[in-house]
Amino acid sequence: MKLITATMCSIAAATALTAQAEDQRPNIILVMADDQGYGDCGYTDHPFVKTPELDAMAKQSVVLDQFYAAAPVCSPTRASVMTGRHPMRTNVPNHGHYMRPNETTIAEALQASGYVTGHFGKWHIGSVQPESPTSPGQVGFDEWLTGLNFFDQDPYFAKKGGYIQLKGQGSVLTMDATIDFLEKHKAGDKPMFAVTWFPAPHDPHEEVPVDFPGADTLYNDIESMHGIKQHFRGYFLEITLLDQQVGRLRKALRDMNIADNTIVWYCSDNGGLVKESSGGRAKKGSIYEGGLRVPSLIEWPGTLKPQTISTPSNTSDIYPTILKIANATVTNQPPLDGVDLAPIIAGSQKERPAMGFWHGYTGGQPTWSDRIIKALMEAKQAGKPTPFPERLKKNIEQFPKRDRSNFNGHAAWTKWPWKLHRIVRGGKEKVELYNLSKDPMEQNDLSQKDPKQTQLLLKELESWQNSVFDSWEGKDYQ
Structure with missing residues (x-):
């Protein structure tokens, strides 16, 4: 049984990132791109991609310059953010597997400590059927507008109370929902926790920047000018689109007068799709640097001094770092792979304990977001039972013994x-x-x-x- 308690203590002066008193705890927003590599930003010296909003954010942030996804594909990394643990511990060895509800999530811990919580965008670590113990609503989120996996134009979403199709671009709709959540709760008596997981720049690359100067011809000549295959143009256009959405978020926080008391932590779920600009050897799907190293920015105006930190860290570190700031305590916490980054950010610690990575022990499982949610919506509208009963729990209640001679x-x-x-x-x-x-x-x-x-x-x-x-x-x- 999970038991979560919250402790309330005064602000310590040792570091900016320390446990906060109940009435001074910040709002927290975790933003994640889908498939953006370390080198796919202007501030990381990409030869042509346009990310003016991330570049501006980097100037005001703690830049974690040696930051890694816990895995080289999406689902496992998302499980690491939710739990602070290597994803295989949580039953997510590859894409499409379900995180066990036995795990305590960051949303559950913050919810129990007094935060109002919301999830917006891609999920891919469980079902989105409300009755499933792996849906956002069952693992700590008060509100959610969620896609199962990647989505693009006019996507289908699951939300608290049912299913819906919305018109527009998936990344824009994801940010719309995030900002609506913040507007709704900004004057409430609870601090806010939002998880915003973009569907971009994952394929099929049909999203495009909004009102971006020269967008029609942007990246038209990447093959002749940079030697990168022209079919990646849509990938880079989606990076510029999600950059715009980050800009929308930061502006909305300023307009709501809550920016100074809000942490925005931006990163990606795995390395990029283009090995030439991944920032390391290989790309998504690989345990080499290009498959794991990703951009990471932490902005907390007035509290965190802008700086660049080269001490290694990874997505499992988000959980213990955020829980420390929010003063949320998990009783019977299972072993963590993540560490609290406060001492590293404060400069009192220069080294991080060793980090383990492991991928490919078993294969992934395909998940088609729109077609599954569309079928769920139509079944509900017709008063029929779920067409996907097997997707409620998958194998989350199975605990098979592993062959200790096989480290595949x-x-x-x-x-x-x-x-x-x-x-x-x-x-x-x-x-x-x-x-x-x-x-x-x-x-x-x-x-x-x-x-x-x-x-x-x-x-x-x-x-x-x-x-x-x-x-x-x-x-x-x-």
């Missing part, structure tokens, strides 16, 4: 500046070692040149992998 997939152990890769496919194992400070593109494998370091990190990685198996088998819930 691609795992990595980052203990800065070292990054060890363990790649197991078809029963064959390959180990690679890189020094990221000297070799950020992971080109020079040092595993044979430094066998002592390789074996030390491999031992630590396997110990962590076994702990992940323990969690996945349900031992954390006993």
Whole structure:
């Protein structure tokens, strides 16, 4: 059984990011792009993409310059944000799997401590059927307008009370719902927590910037000018569109006079789609840097001093950092992979404990947002039972034992500046070692040149992998 309590104490003076007193707790907005790589921003020196709003935000933010998604695909990373744990611990080893309701989510913890909570945009860590224990409404969100997976033009959404189709661009509608939520509750007696998960820049890339100068011809010549295939034009247009929506949010906060007491934390769910601009080796789907490294900005005007921090961190760190700020305490907290970043942001800590990554142990599961929600809506309107009873719970009540001799997939152990890769496919194992400070593109494998370091990190990685198996088998819930 989950038991969540809230503790109320005075503001400590040691760091700006410390537990806040009940009447001074900030509003919190977590914003996430879908498939935007580290290098896909103007402020990260992309050769042509236009992100003026993110560039402006970066000048006013803590820029986490060595920030990683917990996984190289969407669903697992979202589970890490919700729980502070590596996603395989939560039953989300790949896209389309369901996060177990045994987990305590950041929304549940903040809701219990007095926040009003809302989820807007992409979900992809459970069902959106209200009766499912994996829907947003069952894991801590008071209000929600949610798509199952990526969506684009004229999307179908699930919401508290039913299903709806809205006309317009999915990313714009997602921000519309976020701003409506903030307007509704800004004068209330509870601080606000919103999760805004854009569907962009995931394919099919049919969204376009709104009233952007020269949008009709924007990125028309990327192949001849930059050597990037022209079919990626829609991808970059969607990045510019979501950039506009971030600008809308920041302006709305200022117009509502709540910007100074609101944290906006922006990041992406995995590396980008274009390896040439991913900011590292490879791209989405890979455990190499290009599949994991993503942009990350934390803006809290008047409280956080703008700065750039190169200490590694990842999406699992969002949960413990935010809960500390909000003074929300989770009783019987299962093991976390995330750490509170307050000491790092304050400058009192320069190193982060090692980070584990693991992907490909098992395959993903396809989820077609519009067609599923459309069918659910039509069934409800006709008074018929759900056409997808199997989607209510999937395998969330199963706790199979894992074969401890099978570490299938691609795992990595980052203990800065070292990054060890363990790649197991078809029963064959390959180990690679890189020094990221000297070799950020992971080109020079040092595993044979430094066998002592390789074996030390491999031992630590396997110990962590076994702990992940323990969690996945349900031992954390006993």
